[in-house]
Amino acid sequence: MESYYLAIHGHALSAGYPGFAEATSQQGDRVDFDHSNDPELEQLVGTQFEHLLALTPTEDGWVATVCSGNYTVMAEKDGRFFNLTGPSPQAETVRIVIPEQTQSVASERIVAEGAERAPSADVFAGWTVSEHVPAARDQNAYAECDSRMPDARDVRPQKANLPHDTPYPTLAPYPGWPRYAEN
Template identity: 85%
Template sequence: MATVLAAVLLSVSACGPDEATTPTGTTKTVVKGYSVPENVNYNFRWSAEAGIDLFSRPAVVVRAYMESYYLAIHGHALAASYPGFADATSQQLDRVDFDYWNDLELERLVGTQFEHLLALAPTEDGWAATVCSGNYTVMAEKDGRFFNLTGPSPQAETLRIVAPEQTLPTTSEPLAVEGAERAPSADVFAGWKIAEHEQAARDQSAYAECDSRMPDARDARPQKANLPHDTPYPTLAPYPGWPRYDEN
C-alpha cells in the first residue's frame, strides 16, 4: 500500500505536443441526476505516453469510454455509464457484458484503477488507441475484508474511435475536460462513436509495455486474485477527473 501511495506521482500525465488534437468545441448537454453507481467507490487515475495529450478530443473520448465501460460492468447496467455512452456505442458494442449481470448482487468496490494511454494514432475516420488497465488495486469488500479483483498483470486493450463527419468549428465554446469530479455530468462523447473495443490487444508486446507503465513495482502488487486484506488499497483522487459542467 505504501508503494502505491509513493508512486502516485508517476500517474500524472506526460503531456507533450498536441499531435492528437481535433477541434474540440461542443454544446454542453447536462444530464440531470447522473452519478457514479453507489457500489463503485474506486477512482480512475490516468497517465499517458510522452507526446499524447490527455486533454485532446480523441483522448477525452478514450477516457470517457474506458471509464464508462468499467462502470457499466461493475454497476451491472448500461445506465451506470456516463451520459452519451449508449449513443456512442449503439451499433458497435456487444451489450452482453453489462446485461447478464442483472440478477447478481452488486459488489462494493474501493481502491484505484490505473489507466495509461499507451498509443493514440490517427486513422482514416478517427483514431486508434492502446490502453493499459491496471485494476489490481481495485478491491471488493466482503464481510469487513477486502479482496483484490486481479493479479499483478495489467490488461492491454485496444480501441478504434470514429470522429463525427463534421467537426464543430474552433470558435465554439470549448468543453472543459478536467476537474475534481469523479464523472462528467455532460455528454463528453460529443458525436464520436466507438467502432471497436478489444479487451485483449492483438500485439503481445503491448502487455510488457503496459506492465512497465504501472505506478508501482510488479513485486509490490497482489500476486493473484481474491487475496484477503484487512484494509483496502487507498482510493486516490481521480486524475484528470471531470468538471462541474452546470457551474461553468
C-alpha cells in the same frame, strides 16, 4: 474505458458516463451490460489506473491502446476485501468513430481535467465506440503497460482473491473531470 468498467460492474449502460449508452448503441458485438450473469452488484473499492499508451488515427476516428491496471481494486464480501487481480495490467484496444458532421471541422480545445470523479455532461458528443477488444493486438503493449503503472511490479498485490481486513485506499481522481460549468 472508465465508462466501460462502470457499466460492467454496475450491470447497466446507465452506470457509464453521460452519453455512453448512445456511444455504444451501434457496436454490433457490444456486451449486454443490462443483463449480467451475476445478479449481485459487487461493492468495489480502491483505484483503477488507466494509461493511454497509443493513439492511432484511422480514416473515420482513432484506435487507442489503453493500459488498465486494477491491481488495487478490491471487492468487498462479508466485511473482508479481496484483490480482483494480480500484478499484471491489461492492454486493451478501443476503436472510436468521430461524428460525420465534425470530421472536417477542427475541434475547439476544452478543459479536460478537474477535481470531479466523473463528468456531469455528455463527454462522447456524438462519437461512437465501434469496437472494444479486452486484449491488445500488439503483444508488446503488455510489457509497455507494465512499466507505465505507478507502482513497481514487486510492490503490487501478487495474487487475486487474497482476503484483507481493510481495503487499499481510493485515490483522488487524476486528472479528474471538470465541472460542467467550466466548459
